[in-house]
Amino acid sequence: MSQDFRPLGNARLRRARFIGRPNRFLILGRLRSGELIEAFLPNPGRMDEMLFPDTELTVVRATPSATRRTEWTCVGLEREGEPILLDTHRTNAVARHLIETRRIPSLKGWRIAGAEVTVGHSRFDFLLERGRQRLWLEVKSCTLFGNGSAMFPDAVTERGRRHLEELAHLRQSGAARPVVLFVVHSLRPRWFLPDYHTDLAFSHTFLDVRPDVRVLPVAVGWTRQLSLRQETRLLPIPWAHLRREAKDRGAYVLLLRLPEARQLKIGRLGEFHLAAGWYLYIGSAMGGLDARLRRHVRRRKRLHWHIDYLHQAAVEVVPLPIRSSKRQECELAADVAGLYGLAVCRFGASDCTCPGHLFHSGASSPLDDPAFHSLLHRYRMPIPV
Numbered sequence: 001m002s003q004d005f006r007p008l009g010n011a012r013l014r015r016a017r018f019i020g021r022p023n024r025f026l027i028l029g030r031l032r033s034g035e036l037i038e039a040f041l042p043n044p045g046r047m048d049e050m051l052f053p054d055t056e057l058t059v060v061r062a063t064p065s066a067t068r069r070t071e072w073t074c075v076g077l078e079r080e081g082e083p084i085l086l087d088t089h090r091t092n093a094v095a096r097h098l099i100e101t102r103r104i105p106s107l108k109g110w111r112i113a114g115a116e117v118t119v120g121h122s123r124f125d126f127l128l129e130r131g132r133q134r135l136w137l138e139v140k141s142c143t144l145f146g147n148g149s150a151m152f153p154d155a156v157t158e159r160g161r162r163h164l165e166e167l168a169h170l171r172q173s174g175a176a177r178p179v180v181l182f183v184v185h186s187l188r189p190r191w192f193l194p195d196y197h198t199d200l201a202f203s204h205t206f207l208d209v210r211p212d213v214r215v216l217p218v219a220v221g222w223t224r225q226l227s228l229r230q231e232t233r234l235l236p237i238p239w240a241h242l243r244r245e246a247k248d249r250g251a252y253v254l255l256l257r258l259p260e261a262r263q264l265k266i267g268r269l270g271e272f273h274l275a276a277g278w279y280l281y282i283g284s285a286m287g288g289l290d291a292r293l294r295r296h297v298r299r300r301k302r303l304h305w306h307i308d309y310l311h312q313a314a315v316e317v318v319p320l321p322i323r324s325s326k327r328q329e330c331e332l333a334a335d336v337a338g339l340y341g342l343a344v345c346r347f348g349a350s351d352c353t354c355p356g357h358l359f360h361s362g363a364s365s366p367l368d369d370p371a372f373h374s375l376l377h378r379y380r381m382p383i384p385v
């Protein structure tokens with residue numbers, strides 16, 4: 001029956017604690033027995049905000065094969081008490097189930113006529129039919145959510161952007177309006193948006209194809225046994241909010257790592273002793289945010305801002321844009337000050353009254369800190385107005 005739909009079949013689920021993620025597709029964990037395991041992660045997403053030390057993972061033993069190095073697959077995790085399916089290889093099975101059991105109201109009456117259908121140079125997940133009408137449907141898996149919002153993608157996806165354009169072309173060929181079905185793996189979000197902070201080009205295409213492509217973000221929930229819950233919800237898209245905010249402007253956090261302690265001259269501010277570890281610099285560009293971030297990452301440049309001096313000694317630089325029509329730089333700096341210590345007085349604060357815009361988080365990256373992710377979500381996922 002529908003409430004017993006288990007995309008993993010009868011696989012035996014085991015629990016493990018997250019230890020680390022040496023690369024995008026590999027997870028290190030510890031089973032309850034104490035055994036250390038390596039697990040394949042069938043999900044290309046970033047998921048920084050879900051994988052912390054001790055996060056409870058759900059793993060299954062993999063079918064042995066000659067090409068496979070890992071003995072386990074990480075299929076899910078528990079986030080704030082909610083089980084989440086991570087295995088994106090199962091997303092199409094979930095979508096098929098939702099369509100066939102008529103859980104998506106606007107797709108009632110359509111039946112699946114084909115899967116992995118090639119049209120020209122593109123391939124789409126499903127072809128649906130209703131009488132003589134045809135409809136192409138593409139499925140995406142969404143695991144980025146927080147603060148009431150679900151967002152996609154969590155990393156730049158030129159392929160995803162092109163897929164939207166190709167779907168729009170199918171409409172022009174006379175078929176019914178094609179559908180992108182976003183399967184949102186949590187029942188907590190209240191609305192859905194493209195992640196314009198991370199992928200502005202995808203978000204602009206998302207807006208451009210609106211007349212020709214129907215977007216259906218469907219929130220689903222999972223039990224601890226990774227059975228699909230009965231409840232599903234269609235999430236609204238705050239289009240006006242998206243049109244206003246998805247622009248090349250806003251604030252940013254720049255993460256930098258100093259490999260060893262250094263005595264550094266910071267322009268006219270003076271000379272300072274800086275401890276090794278991770279630094280957070282808060283800035284903004286209310287026009288040309290992307291160009292500003294590209295400049296921050298570039299090695300060769302004329303030293304102009306305080307941050308340019310620190311950048312010369314840093315080995316890793318991670319820009320995190322927070323796009324917004326509001327000027328939030330100093331408010332953001334004040335909130336970051338609640339988490340980490342001020343590194344240098346007046347640094348990056350020549351034009352404001354803040355104590356400074358540079359903070360030090362010590363030896364560990366803010367990206368490994370749940371409190372930093374909640375702060376980032378508060379700014380990146382505001383309640384749409």
Ligand SMILES: [Zn+2]
Nearest residue numbers: 330349352354
């Ligand atoms: Zn300030």
